[in-house]
Amino acid sequence: MISDDQNADGSDPASPRSQDDMVPTLEDVARRAGVSTATVSRCLNTPERVVSDTRKRVMKVVQELGYAPNFGARALAARRTNTFGAIIPTMENAIFARGLQAFQEELGLNGITLLVASSSYSPELEEAQISALIARGADALLLIGHDRTRQSYALLDRRNIPYVVAWVFDPEMPRLSIGFDNRKAMQGLAAQVLAEGHRRIGFISAERTGNDRARDRYKGVCDAMRAAGLDPDADLQLIETEYGIGKGAQAFEKLMAATPRPTVVMCGNDVLAAGALSQARRMGIAVPGEVSITGFDDVEIAELVSPALTTVHVPHREMGRGAARLLLALRAGEGTRESVELPVEIRLRETLGPAPGTA
Amino acid sequence: MISDDQNADGSDPASPRSQDDMVPTLEDVARRAGVSTATVSRCLNTPERVVSDTRKRVMKVVQELGYAPNFGARALAARRTNTFGAIIPTMENAIFARGLQAFQEELGLNGITLLVASSSYSPELEEAQISALIARGADALLLIGHDRTRQSYALLDRRNIPYVVAWVFDPEMPRLSIGFDNRKAMQGLAAQVLAEGHRRIGFISAERTGNDRARDRYKGVCDAMRAAGLDPDADLQLIETEYGIGKGAQAFEKLMAATPRPTVVMCGNDVLAAGALSQARRMGIAVPGEVSITGFDDVEIAELVSPALTTVHVPHREMGRGAARLLLALRAGEGTRESVELPVEIRLRETLGPAPGTA
DNA sequence: TGCGTCAATGCAAGCGCTTACATGCACCTG
DNA sequence: CAGGTGCATGTAAGCGCTTGCATTGACGCA
Structure with missing residues (x-):
């Protein structure tokens, strides 16, 4: 027979193999401490509501048993998790990490x-991650940039999950965000570049679909060019590439093959710029003598490479901290509905010089 | 009366304020699709067990309602989470990120x-994180290095959680691990250094308490020195410091102030080495002419800096992938009890040269 | 036509916790 | 000393899901 293994023999129906691989539950603790589960729960959550004597006894048992509350059960019963989620495009980029x-x-x-997930720059994947984090009971979410699927926003709204969009500040966007204005920042840097007499500009951009930061940075360069009476369509040479030092190097090489050569290569971020720089050295091209190079983000390598990279400094830590505070306030119901614009700073270092022939 | 708000008026007992801020539950879906909760559950988990007609109807409602299963409830009922956890010392270190x-x-x-937590190199914090991840139902855990509190291991054992220790391979350790032999690797590099005629060695180490990788790397240098007839106590100058380019620079400066100066500065990792290198440039010390420098890890910057860093290449990606497979196998009950040693490779680049006066 | 079989679905018992409410007890007040 | 007060604790009802078992009904076969 198949079902004769039911415990019809009167053995205890609860613990199949008592201590062994059984995870202790609240009830185990309660039983062993001679109190009710409610009391144990209170010891753990609101210790001041339990008299010291009892509390000590309970805590001792908790120790002995190595009891750890089951998070799922707790979340289920208490309807909150004290968990926030963050979805970043990738962990490999130092700027997000920091x-x-x-x-x-x-x-x-x-x-x-904090629960962290990464979307690999894919809006669909991000949607799935948002869903996963919500299902896991995230009380609030940190998101990067404004670009995401309509469904993602719908989900967030329907569940009424507090979230903040970081790494960007776009005055046109209605959403709560904390960050800087990528477009304006890059425009500022480009203005400096133009002031050095550069007229033929190469631009190595990160992929712009699904990445408003990259798009805005590109637009910023165009803005500055137009302001200086240049035509981006004619005088700007764009290469879009994936993230990585090697990719930056490749793009730089391609840019250098053009005639006429750009006199400056602006990069969407420092990693691409570092790649460009190393490629320049490899090709024997003097920086900034023959070609200037600029980055964006001011990560650690910016100062480390030689010549040191001219770039835009971004306050990553403040952004992270600020985002946390915003979310905390939101969750507490304090109506911090104000987006925060953080200042960036152009760091003029060594890779930007006057355009050749300008001097 | 207190309890007169019971719904004695025959209104539906379930949804207090139907669509509004109520999160849809399995039951909502079931009701609306005209099936039982069991069927909805099956649609989601074992679709092949539900006839196509029903399934479509259910899925449609799921869409409409934007239903997402409550993870806690699911974990509670199903007793597994399909979630693994990882605890790394810090997200800021590229080697872990990758x-x-x-x-x-x-x-x-x-x-x-994957759930990621970081311990900030603190065993106590790590213990708390392990506990948190277990409570969250992590089915398996990825840990870095062997150093952790006795309680951490006790916890893991008691709960019978599969785990693997990565980034290290210590033949003496009984635990399942995947990584490389830090000691042997550093010994190999140090042997190369000694072969270049260096006799006075400076060593910039990451903090060694609670970090067996750092300790082993240090020991590796000592091993090599002894093998060459040197006395680490006399000929090795050690500085222990936190992680960071700036810290590496400071340590290098201190080392250079010593008399006699070391002719080579070996560093516990590339970031420290990069800092040392930039400090050398700042101080006008020729590398490797006056002082050689070595790193460890072979992260991206190693190749980028100039002169390019001599270091030890570590197969991070393989390690991550391998760890995942190990854990997956463990969870499936396949007895992969064999630790994996991954090969490292010494990358001789430009920062290591013969000791001055040796030529 | 009657019966057995089996696939599709429903029923209902928990999973481990929190918490509103009930209980009991010590102590205080008039 | 009866009755009230308030604190410490217990009781038990769920939280939203999965899943073993029961039920249903369509179908094939004798």
């Missing part, structure tokens, strides 16, 4: 756990 | 979600 670290530290101070 | 990315990709392929 901001996230600050974000997490700030949350940790407030007893909140 | 390995982790690969780890995550491999898990994603298998329908598993």
Whole structure:
């Protein structure tokens, strides 16, 4: 027979193999401490509501048993998780890593756990991740940039999940955000470049679909060119590429093959710029003598490479910390509906010089 | 009366304010699709067990309602989460980021979600994180290095959570691990250094308490020195410092102030080495002419800096992917009890040269 | 036509916790 | 000393899901 293994023999129906691989539950603790589960729960959550004697006894048992509350059950019963989520495009990019670290530290101070997911720059994947984080009970979400599927926003709205969009500040966007104005920042840098007499500009951009930061940075360059009476269509040479030092190097090489050669190569971020720079060295092209190079973000390598990279400094840590505070306030119902614009700073270092022949 | 708000008026007992801010539940879907919750559940989990007609109807409602299963409830009922956890010392270190990315990709392929936590190199914090991840139902854990509190291991054992220790391979350790032998690797590099005639060695180490990788790397240098008849106590000058380019620079400066000066500065990782290198440039010290410098890890900047860094290449991606496979196998009950040693490779680039006066 | 079979679906018992409410007890007040 | 007060604790009803088992009904076969 198949079902004769039912315990018709009167053995205890609860613990199949008592201590062994059984995870202790609240009830186990309660039983062993001689109190009710409610009391144990209170010891864990609102210790001040339990008399010291009892509390000590309970905590001792908790220790002995190595009891850890089951998060799912807890979330289910309490309807909150003290968990925030963050979805970043990739962990490999230092700028997110750093901001996230600050974000997490700030949350940790407030007893909140952070769940991190990465979307690999794919809006569809991001949608899935949002869904996953919501299902996991994230009380609030940190998102990067404004670009995402309509459904993603719909989901967020329907569930009424507080979220903040970071790494960008676009005055036109209605959503709560904290960051800087990528377009304006890049425009500022480009203005400096133009002031050095450059007229033929190469631009190495990160992929712009689904990435409003990249798009805005590109637009910023165009803005500056137009302001200087140049035509981006004619005088700007664009290469779009994936993230990575090697990719930057390849793009730079391609740009150098053009005639006439650009006298400056502006890059969408420091990593691409670092790649460009190393390629320049490899090709024996003097920087900034023959060609100037600029980056964006001011990550650690910017200062490290030689010549040191002219770039735009972005306050990653403040962004992360600020985002955490915003979210915390939102969750607490304090109506911080104001987006925050953080200042960026152009760091003129060594890779930008006057256009050849200008001097 | 207090309890007169019971719905004695025959109104529906379920949805207090129907669509509004109510999150749809399985039951909502079921009701609306005219099936039982069991069927909806099956549609979501084992679609092949539901006839196509019903399934379509249900899925349509799922769409309409924007239903997403409550993870906690699901975990509670199903007793598994399809979630793995990883605890890394810090997200800011590129070597972890990269390995982790690969780890995550491999898990994603298998329908598993990754939860990441960082311990900031603190064993106590790590213990808390382990506990948190377990409570969250992590089915398996990725840990870095062997150093952790006794309680951490006790916890893992008691709960019978599969875990693998990565970034290290220590033949003496009984635990399942995947990585490389830090000690042996550094010994190999140090042997090369000694072969170049260096006798006075400066060593910039990451903090060694709670970090067996750092400790092992240090030991590796000592091993090599002893093998060459040197006395580490006399001929090795050690500085221990935090992680960061700036810290590496400071340490290098301190080392250079010593008399006699070391002729080579070996660093526990590339970031410290990069800092040392930039400080050398700042101080006008020729590398490798006056002082040689070595790193460890072979992260992207190693090749980027100039002169390019001599370092030890570590297969981060393979490590991440391998760890994922190990864990997956463990969870499936396949007894992969064999630790994996991954090969490292010494990358002789430009920062290591003969000791001055040796030529 | 009657019966067995089997696929599709429903029923209902929990999973481990939190918490509103009930209970019991010590102590205080008039 | 009866009755009230308030604190510490217990009782038990779910939270939203999965899943073993029961039920249903369509179909094939004798």
